[in-house]
Amino acid sequence: MxxxxxxxxxxxxxxxxxxxxxxxxxxxxxxxxxxxxxxxxxxxxxxxxxxxxxxxxxxxxxxxxxxxxxxxxxxxxxxxxxxxxxxxxxxxxxxxxxxxxxxxxxxxxxxxxxxxxxxxxxxxxxxxxxxxxxxxxxxxxxxxxxxxxxxxxxxxxxxxxxxxxxxxxxxxxLPNREYKAAFGEIIKYGMLADYTILLDLEKNFEEYISRSINLDNIILKCIQIKEEIVMRDETDLGVRKILNLGHTFAHGIESTTEFSKLFHGEAVALGLLIVSKLSFNLKLITEDYYKFIHKLIKKYFNNIFPVSINTDELVNAMVMDKKNKCNDITFILPLGKEKTKVCNNISIETIKNTILEANNEYSCK
Ligand SMILES: NC(=O)c1ccc[n+]([C@@H]2O[C@H](COP(=O)([O-])OP(=O)(O)OC[C@H]3O[C@@H](n4cnc5c(N)ncnc54)[C@H](O)[C@@H]3O)[C@@H](O)[C@H]2O)c1
Missing domain, CATH: 3.40.50.1970 (Rossmann fold)
Structure with a gap:
């Protein structure tokens, strides 16, 4: 112990x-x-x-x-x-x-x-x-x-x-689907603050999925990243917001599917995919980084697609998110390895187009 x-x-x-x-x-x-x-x-x-x-x-x-x-x-x-x-x-x-x-x-x-x-x-x-x-x-x-x-x-x-x-x-x-859902949050921590987590997940995919690897290390790594961020901003007024990477889409997806289609971690994985696509469309991340994230998430979450996302309903749900200011949707956007930024002022048209593209690309119809 x-x-x-x-x-x-x-x-x-x-x-x-x-x-x-x-x-x-x-x-x-x-x-x-x-x-x-x-x-x-x-x-x-x-x-x-x-x-x-x-x-x-x-x-x-x-x-x-x-x-x-x-x-x-x-x-x-x-x-x-x-x-x-x-x-x-x-x-x-x-x-x-x-x-x-x-x-x-x-x-x-x-x-x-x-x-x-x-x-x-x-x-x-x-x-x-x-x-x-x-x-x-x-x-x-x-x-x-x-x-x-x-x-x-x-x-x-x-x-x-x-x-x-x-x-x-x-x-x-813990059943397999419930176990695998956690990799949505684990990938989030890798994207936020520790690229080696992503490399580890890529390299040891079989071991993680078959649970033949000791999990203490990855659990402690994620906890320490969270602790370090929360220590700087306990009540979510500043830097803690980055822990919501992928969550604006995820919470919208959970809400529009009445909390019944996806586990939270699966919704986060889908949210990370779509927000990476959004960053790529806004030219904030390179094609290589986007492809790497895309491939990794698809590897761990091949089973969650397709799930139907209604673009208008999703945008409406995201507008209601408590983290927004003045009906402007707040996103945490990846900027590359271990870099993110809080972003408002993204046009609804760009957001809708990204969801439509994601729907086609990931066959989430
Ligand atoms: N407070 C926070 O900072 C924070 C962060 C991330 C997520 N969340 C919240 O966490 C929730 C998702 O949590 P979750 O993924 O653990 O889902 P969950 O609590 O719904 O558990 C998933 C399933 O696993 C079953 N289960 C739990 N432990 C088991 C075990 N040992 N053996 C067999 N079955 C077991 C449960 O019955 C359930 O069916 C969401 O509501 C999300 O919003 C909160």
């Missing part, structure tokens, strides 16, 4: 990464949970696999333990789920000294973080991410949130956990 200090927020917190950490989860967390009332927010599939391993030991070491099962799927990152979790916390008399433990992917992490940050104006939370996407990205950085109507992450807060525990053994039960 390795312990890493994450220096974001008011108090740095520990991130533990390794294998078989769930076996001793009660002792790993004991300083923080023993004699406390603990409320676990857990993904339904994760509960099926890990109930014996997680819930039982936690029960023995806490003064009270109950749990809420979040149904799988992005559409459950909703105000309805939030409300019913709140009701359970209130009915069971959880108080300011209670601790929430989030066990699942990014959906559970974002939801539980939002619950923890708002229940009684904030109670402690520990994240145990169980998808590769949540391990490389969503479990650190402090963004919490739920979707509202068709708007992705419209309601949310910034709120940091007390601990993050990454047991990479949990990935053994």
């Amino acid at each position: 390795k312990e890493v200090k994450i220096s974001i927020g008011k108090e740095p917190y520990s991130l533990y990464i390794g294998t078989n950490l769930l076996e001793d989860i009660d002792s790993l967390l004991s300083s923080h949970i023993s004699e406390k009332s603990v409320f676990v927010i857990i993904d339904e599939n994760v509960l099926n696999y890990y109930e014996e391993k997680i819930i039982k030991p936690l029960k023995n070491n806490t003064s009270k333990l109950s749990y809420y099962i979040v149904q799988s799927g992005e559409k459950n990152k909703s105000i309805k789920t939030y409300q019913s979790i709140m009701e359970k916390l209130i009915d069971n008399k959880y108080n300011r000294n209670s601790v929430i433990i989030a066990i699942g992917g990014g959906v559970v992490g974002d939801m539980a973080g939002f619950v923890a940050s708002t229940y009684m104006r904030g109670i402690d939370i520990i994240h145990i991410p169980t998808t590769l996407l949540a391990q490389v990205d969503s479990s650190i950085g402090g963004k919490t949130g739920i979707n509202y109507s068709r708007f992705k992450n419209l309601i949310g807060t910034f709120y940091h956990p007390k601990f993050v525990v990454i047991d990479t053994n949990t990935l053994n039960t």
Whole structure:
């Protein structure tokens, strides 16, 4: 097991990464949970696999333990789920000294973080991410949130956990499509800040896809890039915006497909493809770089195409994105290896033409 200090927020917190950490989860967390009332927010599939391993030991070491099962799927990152979790916390008399433990992917992490940050104006939370996407990205950085109507992450807060525990053994039960989706965010980190990640993904494609490679390195690389960026801008007012590379298109695609066609990481991969095309059309990246990114994403995501994108609907959804100013869509554009810029003032015509080209080129009809 390795312990890493994450220096974001008011108090740095520990991130533990390794294998078989769930076996001793009660002792790993004991300083923080023993004699406390603990409320676990857990993904339904994760509960099926890990109930014996997680819930039982936690029960023995806490003064009270109950749990809420979040149904799988992005559409459950909703105000309805939030409300019913709140009701359970209130009915069971959880108080300011209670601790929430989030066990699942990014959906559970974002939801539980939002619950923890708002229940009684904030109670402690520990994240145990169980998808590769949540391990490389969503479990650190402090963004919490739920979707509202068709708007992705419209309601949310910034709120940091007390601990993050990454047991990479949990990935053994993660289905292939869910596992591969994480490479959307991993490729994003490579494009943003570490070209060697992209070369590694290209070179070791078979090993990554067959999961025959140790993932600790790539998880820690992504986390360290995120930490470094978030430390400089915790609340997304400046440099943190670059973490949204590919996400303007991705969130628009998720919203226009009612959060039901693509996993978030897949939408990010498609978003990275289209935004690279946009940069290429604006002559901001070379043909070689564009082709390299295109080839890499197609390699990892050959299965997500075709998905139908309605150009007008997508543009309308992107106009509503909370990151925009004055109806002008904000994009993070790649400028080349490890370089990006925040950009407004791109004509709607250029954006629509790029989506149409992408539709034809990637056969996303
Ligand atoms: N807060 C942030 O900074 C941040 C960053 C990136 C993404 N996100 C959010 O994360 C979400 C996507 O997260 P995700 O990709 O983890 O999806 P997810 O939480 O929906 O999980 C994907 C699927 O995997 C299943 N699952 C989870 N762990 C499993 C395991 N160990 N074994 C078997 N099945 C398992 C779940 O039941 C689900 O069906 C999106 O809502 C996105 O907006 C947040």
